[in-house]
Amino acid sequence: MAEFSDLDGFRAVLAEMPTIDAAAHAGAVERNTQLTKPPAALGRLEDVAQWYAGWRGDARPKIHAPQIIVFAANHGVAAQGVSAFPPEVTEQMVLNFQHGGAAINQLARAAGAHLDVHALELDRPTMDFTQGPAMSEVDVVAALAAGWDAVRLDADLLVVGEMGIGNTTSAAALAAALIGGDAADWTGRGTGVDNAGLANKIRVVAEGLALHQGQGDGVETLRRLGGRELAAMAGAIARARSLRIPVILDGFICTAAAACLEYTMKTALDHCIAGHLSAEVAHGRMLQALDKEPLLELGLRLGEASGGALAISIVKAALECHSGMATFAEAGVSGA
Numbered sequence: 421m422a423e424f425s426d427l428d429g430f431r432a433v434l435a436e437m438p439t440i441d442a443a444a445h446a447g448a449v450e451r452n453t454q455l456t457k458p459p460a461a462l463g464r465l466e467d468v469a470q471w472y473a474g475w476r477g478d479a480r481p482k483i484h485a486p487q488i489i490v491f492a493a494n495h496g497v498a499a500q501g502v503s504a505f506p507p508e509v510t511e512q513m514v515l516n517f518q519h520g521g522a523a524i525n526q527l528a529r530a531a532g533a534h535l536d537v538h539a540l541e542l543d544r545p546t547m548d549f550t551q552g553p554a555m556s557e558v559d560v561v562a563a564l565a566a567g568w569d570a571v572r573l574d575a576d577l578l579v580v581g582e583m584g585i586g587n588t589t590s591a592a593a594l595a596a597a598l599i600g601g602d603a604a605d606w607t608g609r610g611t612g613v614d615n616a617g618l619a620n621k622i623r624v625v626a627e628g629l630a631l632h633q634g635q636g637d638g639v640e641t642l643r644r645l646g647g648r649e650l651a652a653m654a655g656a657i658a659r660a661r662s663l664r665i666p667v668i669l670d671g672f673i674c675t676a677a678a679a680c681l682e683y684t685m686k687t688a689l690d691h692c693i694a695g696h697l698s699a700e701v702a703h704g705r706m707l708q709a710l711d712k713e714p715l716l717e718l719g720l721r722l723g724e725a726s727g728g729a730l731a732i733s734i735v736k737a738a739l740e741c742h743s744g745m746a747t748f749a750e751a752g753v754s755g756a
């Protein structure tokens with residue numbers, strides 16, 4: 421059960437999160453210097469392995485139990501025609517996830533990961549944020565707690581993702597409110613709106629900003645402009661931190677949810693890496709603001725944890741090399 425019952429309680433949890441295990445990290449850095457390869461020849465795989473080792477508190481770990489969680493929710497703002505698809509697609513895709521027919525089902529299997537799907541009150545969309553806050557405090561805390569409780573205690577790597585028609589509008593509004601800039605800087609085509617749709621979406625984001633920008637910290641902004649699946653992703657990312665489970669972020673919406681934590685408590689995302697760079701236009705700008713370099717760039721703009729799921733294989737491979745390779749001494753290979 422979640423260790424908080426209101427937003428202040430969640431803020432207190434964020435303020436007391438564990439930090440990286442410096443000894444395990446140093447041990448991994450030292451081991452990396454001895455592995456049978458020229459220095460830095462495994463590029464970013466080396467950084468990823470050392471980061472993972474530090475968070476696990478083990479200088480030579482491997483990955484056995486990756487978990488992927490997809491949270492789904494509906495958005496009041498979808499009634500303003502901000503998506504290329506109708507809101508009922510959220511629930512229809514949840515059924516598709518449950519029947520194994522979506523992209524994420526195939527990608528989770530390919531990555532050897534356990535997939536959990538949580539639908540969050542689909543018959544109760546959030547409020548349209550151009551009219552008032554998207555969620556009450558009770559609603560946002562319930563969604564944060566749903567995310568918190570969804571993380572498996574035995575997971576050793578977590579990917580969070582989402583499904584929610586209209587949620588790129590929420591994510592754009594959150595990014596603008598937290599990071600700064602205009603609605604147009606952050607608003608993209610999502611599922612594929614045309615030029616008129618994009619102009620309408622920019623207007624909706626701008627109206628949301630006018631009402632909610634500067635009204636509070638990251639989690640208060642999440643309450644005002646976010647949605648249940650965004651809050652649940654934030655809750656799961658925080659829970660993973662409390663359990664020292666490293667996290668791979670997915671695309672534009674997932675990163676906006678994560679940003680709500682970072683803009684509440686700097687360093688809240690130190691246990692997270694960016695799985696990929698989405699084709700949603702402002703994702704790169706958001707990752708830059710969070711100082712995160714994406715692992716993959718495959719032109720994905722699907723969501724549902726797909727890019728994060730693909731990155732699991734890269735992180736696993738990094739740890740297989742780091743923990744499985746022989747040292748120069750063990751293999752009798754001469755140094756430089």
Ligand SMILES: O=C(O)c1ccc[n+]([C@@H]2O[C@H](COP(=O)([O-])O)[C@@H](O)[C@H]2O)c1
Nearest residue numbers: 503584586587588610611671672698723
């Ligand atoms: O992850 C991304 O970067 C991403 C980019 C564009 C769209 N999506 C997905 O598309 C849906 C939101 O798009 P929209 O147009 O309804 O706002 C939602 O279900 C997301 O998972 C996801």
Ligand SMILES: Cc1cc2nc[nH]c2cc1C
Nearest residue numbers: 505509583611722723724
């Ligand atoms: C079909 C469809 C599948 C999705 N998966 C994640 N977001 C989505 C949006 C749509 C429209």
